[in-house]
Amino acid sequence: MKSLQDLLYEKKAGIAYVTINRPQAMNALSHTALDELRSVMEDAREDPVVQGVIVTGAGDKAFVTGADITEIASICAIDAQTFTRSSRLAFDLIEHLGKPVIAAVNGFASGEGCELAMACTLRLATAHARFGRPDEKAGFVCGFGGTQRLLRLVGKGRALQLILTADTIDATEAHRNGLVNEIVDAGQLIPRAETILSRMGLNAPPSAGTPRSSVM
Numbered sequence: 001m002k003s004l005q006d007l008l009y010e011k012k013a014g015i016a017y018v019t020i021n022r023p024q025a026m027n028a029l030s031h032t033a034l035d036e037l038r039s040v041m042e043d044a045r046e047d048p049v050v051q052g053v054i055v056t057g058a059g060d061k062a063f064v065t066g067a068d069i070t071e072i073a074s075i076c077a078i079d080a081q082t083f084t085r086s087s088r089l090a091f092d093l094i095e096h097l098g099k100p101v102i103a104a105v106n107g108f109a110s111g112e113g114c115e116l117a118m119a120c121t122l123r124l125a126t127a128h129a130r131f132g133r134p135d136e137k138a139g140f141v142c143g144f145g146g147t148q149r150l151l152r153l154v155g156k157g158r159a160l161q162l163i164l165t166a167d168t169i170d171a172t173e174a175h176r177n178g179l180v181n182e183i184v185d186a187g188q189l190i191p192r193a194e195t196i197l198s199r200m201g202l203n204a205p206p207s208a209g210t211p212r213s214s215v216m
Contacts (some may be wrong), residue, residue, distance in 0.1 A: 001043055006033035008058070009040045014051040015197055016044040017190075023059035028068040029112050031083060038090045045097050052197035053097070054190060055120060056104040057113075063103070063129065066111025087112060091119040095149070100200050102193040105129045106186065110168065115146035118153060123179065124193055125171040126186045131179060132168030154178050 001009075008019040018040055020027040029037075044050045057063040067083070094101050094116070103109075103120035108130050117123050117131070125131075133146070151159040154177045162169070174180040184192045 001039065004036050004040070006030055007036040007040060009036075009043075011044075011047065011050060014049060014201065015194060016040070016047070016050045016053045018044075018053060018055045019058050020056070020064050021058045023057075023061070025068060026062040026065040026108065027057040027059070027113070028065050029087070029116075030068040031086070033068075034083075034086050034090050038086070038093060041090070041093050041097060045093075045099065050099065051201045052099055053101040054104055054193045054197070055094075055101060055116070056106055056190065060106055060186065062107040062113070063105040063109040064111075064113025064116055065108050066113055087115075091115060094119040100197060102196060104189045104193050105131075105171075105180070106189055115149070118146055118149040118179070122181045122196065123174075124182050124184050124189060124196075125174065125180045126189055127171055127183055128186075129171040129174070129180075130168050131171075131174045132162070133166055150179075 006020070006022050008017070008021045010017050018037070020029070020033060020037075022028060022030065022033065041053070044053050067087075100122065101120040103117040103123045105117055105123060105125040107126070107128065109117045109125075110130065111133055114131050114133055147159070147163060150162065153159075154162070158177050161167075169177075169179075171180055171183050175183050182192065
């Protein structure tokens with residue numbers, strides 16, 4: 001695999017660790033970050049040693065704070081369509097990886113960051129994490145499958161409220177609504193994700209003829 005610019009990626013003891021590494025930009029997703037995200041997820045999918053993936057953001061302020069506004073502001077409609085398609089493909093890949101993917105949400109998960117977390121199998125969050133799509137107040141629309149994933153996670157009524165108001169909610173409310181599986185102390189976020197993946201690894205594999213992606 002070629003060297004990465006906006007992501008960190010390592011594999012250890014059957015777990016692939018993916019870190020969005022743009023703390024200076026609150027881990028906003030650039031075109032490069034999205035391309036690299038697809039690349040490392042494809043690698044994790046194809047590596048038989050990897051049993052699960054943990055996705056997080058660098059630093060302690062943000063998981064991912066949406067798309068990189070500085071890039072979006074300077075692109076034409078065709079490039080915007082390409083960006084949307086690339087994002088959707090990356091998030092669909094995560095959702096249907098066939099291996100569990102845990103989002104370790106260590107801060108703001110807004111816009112595309114919230115959509116990225118929802119594409120994962122499970123979501124762990126620190127108490128100071130925040131979730132939402134405030135960019136919809138500026139006229140942006142979920143283009144990466146987030147509305148459908150939100151509906152499945154929290155139910156139609158709550159999903160419509162969050163989408164139409166573009167409210168940002170804290171980790172406690174996200175947990176109460178089913179968007180977050182567990183709230184974890186910051187220092188235990190990655191260890192807890194590792195523990196969950198380890199326990200999942202003890203379960204029997206899918207029966208013969210059953211696609212792993214249909215189980216996740």
